[in-house]
Amino acid sequence: MTTFEQRLWQLCDLHYAKHKDLCLQLQNQHGVNVNLLLLAWYxxxxxxxxxxxxxxxxxxxxTEWESKLLQPYRRLRQLGKEQLPQAEYRKMLDVELSLERNGxxxxxxxxxxxSIQPHSHNLSHYLALYDLDISAVAAFGDQTEAVA
Known part of the structure; x- marks a missing residue:
């Protein structure tokens, strides 16, 4: 797939920064994988x-990969949030980000x-896996950012 390059994740990171609260809400309340959500948007x-x-x-x-590695680590990091000094907690966040990049x-x-098809129903297809519809990400707004 020629359009899937490093630029993808850079644009997704920028979009995530604008919609972090919504992404984390969908992750925490519905189990939505944020990387795949951003990929669908892109x-x-x-x-x-x-x-x-x-x-x-x-x-x-x-999900199979994350359930073995990322999710247990994320739970451990969350448990340590109140127990660890800020610098150590920050290191745990950095490790979690590294795991996300591996994902x-x-x-x-x-x-x-x-095989990639010429259509744009990815957000609908992806959100349907969680019994959500496109209105769940209405705040994502215009997708022209993904083309930049």
């Missing part, structure tokens, strides 16, 4: 898409093996 802005089945496959693939590499590898 692909919609590029008029490229994955089918609902492909979204289910990548979610399953990433992005897994997604990138998986995407490289997929």
């Amino acid at each position: 692909l919609d802005g590029r008029q490229q898409g994955l089918s609902g089945e492909q979204w289910q496959q990548i979610l399953q693939h990433l 992005q590499k897994l997604v990138q590898k998986w995407l490289g093996q997929q």
Whole structure:
């Protein structure tokens, strides 16, 4: 997939910074994977898409990896928030971010093996996996940022 490059995650990081509260709310209340949510937003802005089945496959693939590594670490970090000195807690956040980046590499590898279609229903397909609709991310606004 030629459009999936490092620029993707840079744009997703910028979009995340603007919508951090919404992303974390969806993650904490519904279990939404923020990296995949941002990927769906990005692909919609590029008029490229994955089918609902492909979204289910990548979610399953990433969930298996995260359940073994990222989620246990995230829970440990959350438990340590009130117990650790700020500097040590910050280090834990940095490790968690590194794990997130490894998850992005897994997604990138998986995407490289997929057939991408010319449509933009990714957010709808992805959110449907959580019984949510597009109104859950209405604050994401215009997707033209994803094309930049």
